[in-house]
Amino acid sequence: MEKKATRNGFGEEIIALGKENRNVLVVDADIGKSCKSDGFRKALPSQHINVGIAEQNAAGVAAGMATCGKIPFVVTYAVFGSLRMCEMIRQEIAYPKLNVKIACSHGGVTPANDGASHQAIEDMGVLRTIPNMTVIMPADYWAARKLTRAIAEMDGPAFIRFTRDSIPVIYDENTQFEIGKAHIVQEGKDVAIIANGDTVYLAMEAAKKLAEENISAKVVDMHTIKPLDVDAVKDCVEKIGKIVTVEDHNILNGLGSGVCEVVAEMGKGKVKRIGIQDRFGESAPYERLLAKNGITIDGIVEAAKAL
């Protein structure tokens, strides 16, 4: 199976967007090389700003540019693009609903050997709490390209999170994505697995294993956790009643929490959340870090059967 990193999908699509619309800018904070905005800098130098190692300022500069009709993409690591810039996002981007995009690589525990300081396990949850924000995590290279384009075309603030490592390409050039609308990977009737990002592939593999045991699993790619596709969750509750959520993010306030909020208000349905177990990471291989938190194909299978 072909493998590509989602950050590369962003790096390629942002160049296309910048060529089509000269108002599309990249605001880097020194780490463009590893966030894959480096190609944009080379291709479109006049649309590229590098503010240095100063993420708070990057957010403010982008906000000011957006008031002048620009569409700036602030590019950094997810841990900085959410937490270091957090209040600037709230005050200067989300509150005035400015057209600023925050496009971050190294989401979740993918910065594995860098250790806990660089692993972003709270980013999506923190930003989900801020009014007016859109929060997205694409599941593969093609989703990264399509959703990068989608946020460029929407008016308003958005956070999109990519990852470092190459992951299986599960979609193709013709797959369509809509912000705030779940992508149904496959239908099923016994259990629903709602995942996003790199874990969608794990969910698909888990569904295959479950099928071997005659358990029919629906797989939902919930790439947008805000605005959450509430109807898609309700549909899973009404028709199936059992949901496993999977994410490379703290189980608090991310995808699993969002799904649980819908389920709780419906007053029916069962959920098991798989994700980072509200604890900091460490330097270790990516797969090991996921496994320590139960984010594995077998972990999903077991959770699905236990419901």
Added chain:
Amino acid sequence: MKKKTVEELKAIAKDLRKKVVTMIYEAQSGHPGGSLSAAEFVTACYFSEMNVDPKNPKWEDRDRFVLSKGHVCPIQYAALGTLGFFPEEVLHTLRKEGSPLQGHPNMHCPGIDIPTGSLGQGFACAVGMAIALKLDKKSARVFSVLGDGECQEGEIWEAAQTANKYGLDNLTIFVDTNNLQIDGTTDEVMPNLDLGAKFKAFGFEIYEIDGNDMAQVVHALDEIRMHSHSGKPKCIIGHTTKGKGVSYMENVASWHGTAPNKEEYEQAIKDIDSDYSFK
């Protein structure tokens, strides 16, 4: 905008000061001290220096004004209301439910270019505006007011280095150096040392003046206009008096964010009318 004389601008600043204390008195809430210290610069910008159109607040070619020390918005609101960005009677709704004149400025108010209120952030936005205007080859300029206390925020210096890197000669900041913040003098709370030397080290052209002397403010803005293509951002270190023009407020830290009672309000109007401290 038609240039005004120093005397005309002094009269406008006096009118805006009265509006500021009236708004804060009526709201029984707000920040008079810093509003009064920044009055000369705000007046000179809005009534003489800047190209703005009250009937078209979002005009693409307008000069931008960013009040980075957002808590002193009463002085900006007074200027905007007097110029006709919104009906002047709206000034009586400061901090009231449903009013465009929020406790700290947001973009629901015509003429506000960016929300501020959390210190240290507006300046970075002003830098972003100045970069965007240059990218579009527009001649519009950006003016921003910073507090001296605000310069304790790290983001100020991140923004300053960016202004230098991108040669933002279309950006002018006024550091309202009144040496007071909530907990006391800036020297006590966190010494700023020589702010002019600091901004100079960050690549700015420095204009160090008495920020409550309208003639000096106008002169500095004239000089800055003549240096519009120097490739360097501009910084006016305006030495000011917090609470300027109101006898009992001057240099008293507690008037940072306190509203006057009826007696104090009447005294404030008398002081401003009699040009207290401007003789």
